Every structure is written in C-alpha cells, then in structure tokens.
Amino acid sequence: MKLLILIFIGIVLFLIAKSYKTEKFANIKLDIKEKFEGDLMQHEAGLLVALMAKVAKADGQVCELEAQLLKHTLDDISRHFENQDEIREKLKKIYDDEKKSFDNTIQICKNLYTLTRHNYQKRVKIMEYLLNLAFIDKEFSNTELMITEDIANTLEIKRADFERLINAFEMFYKQQKENAALSLEKAYEIxxxxxxxxxxxxxxxxxxxxxxxxxxxxxxxxxxxxxxxxxxxxxxxxxxxxxxxxxxxxx
CATH class of the missing domain: 1.10.287 (Helix Hairpins)
Known part of the structure; x- marks a missing residue:
C-alpha cells in the first residue's frame, strides 16, 4: 500500500493563524495510479477516513478547519486512483456513515492494524493525523482524548509516542495563543x-x-x-x- 505512505509523509504545520492542515499532493508524481474497485473499508484509505469520522464525531461539531481538512484529505487520496471521482464519492459516504456511531471503532482499528502491522512509523503518522484533526479547533476534549486513546491502543502505538504527539500539539496551540495575545496587546499600544x-x-x-x-x-x-x-x-x-x-x- 504505497498510497498511505505518501499521504502521511505530507502532514505539515501550516500557520495561517488557523492551525495544521494536510499538504496538497499535486507535486507528488506517481508513475502508476491505483485502480481500485473493491470495498474501501478493506483499504487503508477507507479505514483512515472512517477513523477521521470517529474523531470528528467526538466533539459533536465540525468546525470550518475540520471541513477543510476533510476536503483536502478526500481530494489528496482520491487523486491517486484512476477512478478518482468514484473513489472520492465512496470515501465521502464512508465518512458520513461512520460518523453516526462509535460502535465499530475498535474493529476498524484492528483492520487497519492488520494492513499496517509491519510499519510502525506509518501507524504513528496515522495517529498524528487523527490528533491533528482532534486539535484543529484548538480544543482537545475528554471525549476526543478517550477516542484517540482507544485508537492508539488498538493500533499498538507506544504510550510514550502517543503522549509525545499530544504534547507537541498542546505546545503548538499554547504558543499560538500566546502570540495572539501579545499581538493584541501591541495593537492597543499602537x-x-x-x-x-x-x-x-x-x-x-x-x-x-x-x-x-x-x-x-x-x-x-x-x-x-x-x-x-x-x-x-x-x-x-x-x-x-x-x-x-x-x-x-x-x-
């Protein structure tokens, strides 16, 4: 599964006074695009989108940045398939369907673990991506912590790596908040x-x-x-x- 390897390489910080976002992958040139006509819930791409839905559901609302992240993710993934329009529609349906319930979260994680069991770093990147989504509204609720902990445990992410990722996001948003406060203070001074x-x-x-x-x-x-x-x-x-x-x- 080369697709997700490329996608997770692309997680980058973007400060537009907004937060993180995914990198667009238009600059990644693939010699061969994948032709996939099976069940996307048996594919890393579909399982990622399903877990995104679970994390997005955790705080009960979708902010503008979450919507943007979803759009970029669907665009970026589907672009690497020959039948990209069809794939994008199927991924969007997976997202909409999986957002209705947490019931099958662990099973989705188990399926994803099976596909990535020999690539720990990829699973860490998946975790980073999902935490990115959880933090993108600048709040990290107890519900979001619980759902991401469940995902991390099932994907067999080391606790130290999970906590490192959370600390990195918390420090990023703390610094962003402090910078905004200093900027406002300076504005009043001017x-x-x-x-x-x-x-x-x-x-x-x-x-x-x-x-x-x-x-x-x-x-x-x-x-x-x-x-x-x-x-x-x-x-x-x-x-x-x-x-x-x-x-x-x-x-």
Missing part, C-alpha cells in the same frame, strides 16, 4: 488605547492617529521624503492594529 475602551473611544483615537500620521498631511506641512516614508509606515501599522482590535471586539 493605537494608544486600552482594552476597556468602548467602540466610540477606539474610533476617535484611531481617527486622531490617522490625522496625525497621514502622509498626505505630513507632505502638506513640507516634510522631507524620509519623514513622509516614516509616516506611511506608521499609518500602515495603525491600520493593521485597528483591524486586529476590531476583529477581536467583533466591530
């Missing part, structure tokens, strides 16, 4: 404002700073080009800070 200021005060401070630093006004005062360039950069900084604060406050 706007010479306080987080307790109401909307009208924020708008007033923003407008005053724009008038003070607008390059056209500075140019009209006979300033040198260096001063005008500094004012242009400052105005951009003010605009970016104001937009961040507006987004944070839902203005």
């Amino acid at each position: 706007l010479e404002a306080s987080k307790d200021d109401d909307v009208n005060i924020l708008k007033k401070k923003y407008r005053n700073l724009v008038k003070k630093h607008h390059p056209d006004i500075i140019a009209g005062q006979g300033a040198s080009q260096n001063i005008i360039d500094e004012a242009t950069a400052k105005l951009q900084e003010i605009n970016e800070a104001y937009e961040l604060i507006k987004k944070h406050k839902g203005i």
